[in-house]
Amino acid sequence: MKVAYWPGCVSRGFTPELHGSMAKVAPLLDIELVQLDRASCCGAGVIAEHNQELADTLNARTFALAQQVDGAELMMNICSTCQGAQGECQERLDSSAEYRAQVNSTLADEGLSYEKGLTNKNFLWLLVEEIGLEKLSGMVKRPLTNLKVGPFYGCYIVRPRDRLGIDEEHPRDHYLEQLIETLGGTVIEYAGMRKCCGFPIITMNKEASLKQAGRHLGDAVDADADCLVTPCPLCHLNLDMQQPLAEKVVGRELNMPVLHLPQLVGLALGLEPKELGLSRHVVKPTSVIDWSTSVVGAAA
Amino acid sequence: MAETHKPPERFTLRMRRYDPESGEAPYWDEHTIELEPHRSVLEGILQAKAKFDGSIGIRCSCRAAICGSCGVRINGEPGLACHTHLDHARASSKDGVIEVEPMGNMPVIKDMIVDMDAVHWKKVQRVTPWLINEGPQPEREHLVPRESMVDITQTMACIQCGACVSDCLAMEVDPGFIGPAALAKAYRFVGDPRDEEQRERLLDLSEDPQGIYDCTHCFKCVEACPKDVNPMGQIMRLRRIAGADQHINDQNNGHRHEETVVTLIKDYGLLHEAEMIPRSYGGNSWFGKFHPAAGKELLSSLPVAIRGIAKRKMSIKIAIFGHKIPKQDLNAVKRIYEKVESKPERYELNLYVSGVDEDAEQTPVGVGSEEGSAK
Numbered sequence: 001m002k003v004a005y006w007p008g009c010v011s012r013g014f015t016p017e018l019h020g021s022m023a024k025v026a027p028l029l030d031i032e033l034v035q036l037d038r039a040s041c042c043g044a045g046v047i048a049e050h051n052q053e054l055a056d057t058l059n060a061r062t063f064a065l066a067q068q069v070d071g072a073e074l075m076m077n078i079c080s081t082c083q084g085a086q087g088e089c090q091e092r093l094d095s096s097a098e099y100r101a102q103v104n105s106t107l108a109d110e111g112l113s114y115e116k117g118l119t120n121k122n123f124l125w126l127l128v129e130e131i132g133l134e135k136l137s138g139m140v141k142r143p144l145t146n147l148k149v150g151p152f153y154g155c156y157i158v159r160p161r162d163r164l165g166i167d168e169e170h171p172r173d174h175y176l177e178q179l180i181e182t183l184g185g186t187v188i189e190y191a192g193m194r195k196c197c198g199f200p201i202i203t204m205n206k207e208a209s210l211k212q213a214g215r216h217l218g219d220a221v222d223a224d225a226d227c228l229v230t231p232c233p234l235c236h237l238n239l240d241m242q243q244p245l246a247e248k249v250v251g252r253e254l255n256m257p258v259l260h261l262p263q264l265v266g267l268a269l270g271l272e273p274k275e276l277g278l279s280r281h282v283v284k285p286t287s288v289i290d291w292s293t294s295v296v297g298a299a300a
Numbered sequence: 301m302a303e304t305h306k307p308p309e310r311f312t313l314r315m316r317r318y319d320p321e322s323g324e325a326p327y328w329d330e331h332t333i334e335l336e337p338h339r340s341v342l343e344g345i346l347q348a349k350a351k352f353d354g355s356i357g358i359r360c361s362c363r364a365a366i367c368g369s370c371g372v373r374i375n376g377e378p379g380l381a382c383h384t385h386l387d388h389a390r391a392s393s394k395d396g397v398i399e400v401e402p403m404g405n406m407p408v409i410k411d412m413i414v415d416m417d418a419v420h421w422k423k424v425q426r427v428t429p430w431l432i433n434e435g436p437q438p439e440r441e442h443l444v445p446r447e448s449m450v451d452i453t454q455t456m457a458c459i460q461c462g463a464c465v466s467d468c469l470a471m472e473v474d475p476g477f478i479g480p481a482a483l484a485k486a487y488r489f490v491g492d493p494r495d496e497e498q499r500e501r502l503l504d505l506s507e508d509p510q511g512i513y514d515c516t517h518c519f520k521c522v523e524a525c526p527k528d529v530n531p532m533g534q535i536m537r538l539r540r541i542a543g544a545d546q547h548i549n550d551q552n553n554g555h556r557h558e559e560t561v562v563t564l565i566k567d568y569g570l571l572h573e574a575e576m577i578p579r580s581y582g583g584n585s586w587f588g589k590f591h592p593a594a595g596k597e598l599l600s601s602l603p604v605a606i607r608g609i610a611k612r613k614m615s616i617k618i619a620i621f622g623h624k625i626p627k628q629d630l631n632a633v634k635r636i637y638e639k640v641e642s643k644p645e646r647y648e649l650n651l652y653v654s655g656v657d658e659d660a661e662q663t664p665v666g667v668g669s670e671e672g673s674a675k
Contacts, residue, residue, distance in 0.1 A: 159519035
């Protein structure tokens with residue numbers, strides 16, 4: 001399938017291994033990525049905090065660019081925060097024709113216009129809803145047998161439920177567990193899996209921010225997880241890059257590797273840890289690399 | 301209502317019991333009650349109390365979702381016991397047994413009763429929850445624009461049940477955070493044109509390290525509120541007025557952080573992550589990094605940065621120069637900024653007030669469209 005692909009900022013900045021692993025995984029899943037190079041940052045809720053109409057207009061521009069991609073079935077993102085921040089803007093734009101016209105009049109300078117009803121899905125939703133878990137399980141080359149994986153969603157992709165379209169038919173707040181199982185891994189449930197990583201207040205209240213990250217990582221350690229997986233690069237910054245500092249704040253050793261979603265999928269599809277950029281993490285995912293070599297060893 | 305004709309069914313409630321004065325640890329207690337499925341969890345608890353154990357502690361009054369007394373956690377989610385149907389609660393339980401617990405972030409007095417005074421009411425008191433207007437009073441009523449009062453109706457819908465306080469993730473790690481309910485109450489007065497202390501209120505709430513900038517934007521309160529008050533949204537509005545309108549340059553980096561993100565996206569089209577810390581701490585320009593506050597923070601972040609670069613997590617090029625969208629598009633983004641920001645009044649669409657177009661109600665956002673097309 002062909003998708004208008006919005007990688008976001010952080011996946012091309014401080015977590016390039018996310019964008020890189022997505023590019024590696026896409027062809028294996030028969031996803032054609034048409035990258036929205038011209039689009040701007042979603043604002044991560046902060047532009048909306050400053051001026052709502054500005055955030056709505058910038059994202060309407062992104063949506064309009066996505067709608068221009070010939071033959072694309074939908075727009076896909078790889079960031080919980082993009083999903084939530086863009087979804088919030090889209091909710092306002094789709095709710096009022098008058099407001100949409102107001103925003104589109106600003107976009108008209110560039111000859112762009114957003115038409116109501118764009119489908120914008122995170123890679124996680126696309127895997128479950130467009131590709132399907134059954135089909136995906138048939139593509140698995142290296143099942144994640146005995147790998148204990150803890151999901152970490154990121155707030156923006158689980159709340160608020162109504163806006164995100166989470167209901168009985170679309171239990172999107174349980175997709176990570178379903179996916180881990182489909183890939184052959186063991187799901188580790190722990191207290192913090194749907195809580196906040198603390199990233200939004202890292203520059204405002206560093207201690208509270210790192211305490212959140214440290215606490216959830218500690219919960220995952222106590223639940224005996226080998227690694228976490230997250231669809232959110234901002235969560236990854238606090239959980240992985242800041243983990244050494246979080247360890248100091250919570251006063252315990254954590255050493256918990258955190259994988260990006262496409263990395264975990266890539267491992268199961270047979271890609272090597274190195275080509276998925278696992279060596280680029282701050283917390284070395286030794287447990288995962290050891291696991292992958294042990295599986296290869298067993299197969300040989 | 302067809303539901304009212306359904307015959308009574310048996311429902312099992314698993315309640316968390318705790319009496320701090322007993323010296324015993326909390327424990328789970330199960331009772332099976334019989335009621336029509338549309339009846340409330342509160343009615344179920346009251347039946348268990350009447351039939352099996354008079355010592356079950358639950359606070360309630362109106363039984364009609366307006367007094368805010370019976371806030372509890374049902375199957376782990378906060379809500380009003382009187383506003384949750386038994387059949388819905390059973391459907392959302394993990395094992396067919398409805399689990400009822402006291403709310404979080406507040407000490408338990410007994411069973412499902414928490415100490416609202418010690419946490420919730422104290423925080424509400426903290427924001428000076430009354431109108432301040434010492435000036436000469438008009439002969440009759442204050443005349444204010446209708447829209448400005450409509451604007452604060454959402455915060456007025458709060459029934460002080462504490463559900464949002466119960467689930468606040470910032471408060472979980474920082475109990476001193478003023479919190480969602482009290483800050484929503486603060487907006488009720490900041491947004492009221494009759495109040496004379498708007499700036500003082502905002503100064504106070506911005507400068508407090510546990511004020512408006514301590515919210516982690518996790519949407520927990522938005523989801524918890526049974527009255528659609530959207531406390532987090534109200535906190536963001538407080539930030540908007542404190543930062544964008546009042547230019548309060550708070551000691552918590554709150555306003556500088558906001559300005560930094562807004563400026564970086566205008567200048568680059570994308571976030572330039574490496575500039576985030578220096579500008580948020582030291583001031584919103586390339587020179588921010590030379591400010592002593594930024595220097596101190598950069599120094600403490602240095603080990604993280606070095607580790608990141610050594611692991612090729614980020615390239616030195618990205619760390620120094622960031623990444624940009626193509627020039628033509630950057631110009632388009634800048635034009636959008638200029639056009640929107642030069643409007644005489646900032647426009648804010650609040651769906652709680654405006655409602656949604658009739659046809660929009662049919663298509664929930666984010667769910668795959670029938671045509672299966674991005675258009």
